[in-house]
Amino acid sequence: MNWYEKLSQYFPIEEMKSKKHLELLLSEQSEIYNKDEGPHHVLMYVETDEFIFVDYLFVSKDARGQGLGGKLINKLKDHQKPIILEVEPVDYADSDSEKRLHFYKREGFKHATSIGYKRRSLATNEVNQMEILYWSPTEESEESILNSMKKTYELIHTYKDKEIYGEKYQPVDEVLVLDKNREDIDILSEL
Numbered sequence: 001m002n003w004y005e006k007l008s009q010y011f012p013i014e015e016m017k018s019k020k021h022l023e024l025l026l027s028e029q030s031e032i033y034n035k036d037e038g039p040h041h042v043l044m045y046v047e048t049d050e051f052i053f054v055d056y057l058f059v060s061k062d063a064r065g066q067g068l069g070g071k072l073i074n075k076l077k078d079h080q081k082p083i084i085l086e087v088e089p090v091d092y093a094d095s096d097s098e099k100r101l102h103f104y105k106r107e108g109f110k111h112a113t114s115i116g117y118k119r120r121s122l123a124t125n126e127v128n129q130m131e132i133l134y135w136s137p138t139e140e141s142e143e144s145i146l147n148s149m150k151k152t153y154e155l156i157h158t159y160k161d162k163e164i165y166g167e168k169y170q171p172v173d174e175v176l177v178l179d180k181n182r183e184d185i186d187i188l189s190e191l
Helices: 003-010 019-028 068-077 095-106 142-157 161-165
Strands: 033-038 041-047 052-059 083-087 115-120 127-129 131-135 176-178
Touching (some): 003 041, 003 052, 019 033, 041 142, 083 095, 115 142, 131 142
Antiparallel strands (some): 033 041, 083 131, 115 127, 115 176
16 A cells, blocks of 8 residues: 555545645655655645644554654654644544644643634545644744644645635635634643
């Protein structure tokens, strides 16, 4: 099974970029978009001078519980930059979503509770809510995390969207907002 098949079998369709989109990022944005692949994992991430954004992290079922995910995250932590990623809210019908959150909590990630993130999927046309988790070697503000997410959205998520999907994603300011009045429920504290 190739790297794209592994990702598309694990991640929901509304979270998956097309293979063409990922291949374009790897070839045309290779100065910031990276793939780390091994027999039991696929890690796709963005690295800028200021931060790292984990686009996809897949560890095969037979390798889970052996520390591979932690090793991959620690390799990124060694860069001494904030690490940001998107997760879906806990779905108790999907045991993997809760396990993922436990993993990131164990790795020292925090929930950016004041960042609202709702994006319409071009694959399903449904609006999906995502949550932002981050780890930082310094005390990073959620405003700073929001700015990094906006940069990621514009450089990566919407890269050549009209050309690839035939339509454009929503503007970044509709998708990502700082909302201090948002319910202060930390999805990691509930675990």
